[in-house]
Amino acid sequence: MKVLVTGGAGYIGSHVTELLIERGHQVVVYDNLVAGHRAAVHPHATFVHGDLLDQEQLTDLFASHTFDGVMHFASHILVGESMQNPWKYLRDNVAGTTNLLEAVASAHVRRFILSSTANLFDKPQHIPINEDEPLIPGSVYGETKFIAERMLMWMDKLYELKYCCLRYFNASGAHPKGHIGEDHYPETHLIPIVLQVALGQRDHLTIYGSDYNTPDGTCIRDYIHVLDLGEAHIMALEALADGRSRVYNLGSGSGYSVLEVVETARAVTGHPIPLQYGQRRSGDVDVLVADSSRIKQELGWSPKYDHLQRIVETAWNWHKNHPYGFGDRKK
Numbered sequence: 001m002k003v004l005v006t007g008g009a010g011y012i013g014s015h016v017t018e019l020l021i022e023r024g025h026q027v028v029v030y031d032n033l034v035a036g037h038r039a040a041v042h043p044h045a046t047f048v049h050g051d052l053l054d055q056e057q058l059t060d061l062f063a064s065h066t067f068d069g070v071m072h073f074a075s076h077i078l079v080g081e082s083m084q085n086p087w088k089y090l091r092d093n094v095a096g097t098t099n100l101l102e103a104v105a106s107a108h109v110r111r112f113i114l115s116s117t118a119n120l121f122d123k124p125q126h127i128p129i130n131e132d133e134p135l136i137p138g139s140v141y142g143e144t145k146f147i148a149e150r151m152l153m154w155m156d157k158l159y160e161l162k163y164c165c166l167r168y169f170n171a172s173g174a175h176p177k178g179h180i181g182e183d184h185y186p187e188t189h190l191i192p193i194v195l196q197v198a199l200g201q202r203d204h205l206t207i208y209g210s211d212y213n214t215p216d217g218t219c220i221r222d223y224i225h226v227l228d229l230g231e232a233h234i235m236a237l238e239a240l241a242d243g244r245s246r247v248y249n250l251g252s253g254s255g256y257s258v259l260e261v262v263e264t265a266r267a268v269t270g271h272p273i274p275l276q277y278g279q280r281r282s283g284d285v286d287v288l289v290a291d292s293s294r295i296k297q298e299l300g301w302s303p304k305y306d307h308l309q310r311i312v313e314t315a316w317n318w319h320k321n322h323p324y325g326f327g328d329r330k331k
């Protein structure tokens, strides 16, 4: 298939691009490089430097290629930032997705995979969280993904676009070959920050809150390896051939507290990783752990990196060998 990957220069998009190419698909990456890295894009992918807010450029893109499917990763992704700067999220994420979907409908593309989020589950009633849990976005960021999921529902009704929303829990780890990995600037995610402490780039980790309703008082998250996420994308793209749209929650099914992540990183890196406690971060919830049985049953997906230690090892392999990421930090 010929697949358009928006945000294919970003962390998850670059790993999925890699898998698509390994499986013999053709990939066009469309990325504005605001957060992504040109060096993260697989050399066999066609790279287009473009923005989803530029409708003319999108029209040109769809006029130049006939896509069998679209995978949409390009978006702002930070829960905390979206509560400080809601307009950035509402404008860019929602307008970008709207422009993309309009182009997809005009070009009669039939398959669409949305990079969605566990941030649709604020105060979940049942842990682990399955797809029947009520959708209550936990932040403005989560709201933008909720809107995207709703838009897709209408796209199916109006244009027969078959879609799969993959609601990721905490994407983490890096390609085991160590040539691509997580490189955000500024970094806000737990595992890379912990590893930056191990590298001596930070003095300590600040844990955001110690009074959550969890056994050790720190938030519990479900860390899923980026290549396990990638496999799910490929399976979902193929599964849409049956003409049925779907949504899946995607996690490894095990929850780890912030302190457990730190302990694991201490064991993997051999570094003491000093820590301090700070205030809670706006938008964080106590526990987010996925029930991924639906995608396991329907598509036969199963995570290969189902131990936090393996996830942290692959991340450490990337960070240790690329202490400044892709080396193109602009700010």
Ligand code: UFG
Residues within 6 Å of the ligand: 077, 078, 079, 117, 118, 119, 168, 169, 170, 171, 188, 189, 190, 191, 193, 205, 206, 207, 208, 209, 219, 220, 221, 258, 281, 284, 288
């Ligand atoms: N944390 C700290 N200190 C830090 C960084 C993080 O204590 O310096 C804590 C957070 O408060 C949270 C946990 O570590 O409890 C994980 O935080 P991350 O920032 O790594 O990830 P989030 O859970 O906030 O968000 C991630 C993605 C979102 C996605 C969400 C889904 O960034 O896009 O997972 O669960 F929506």
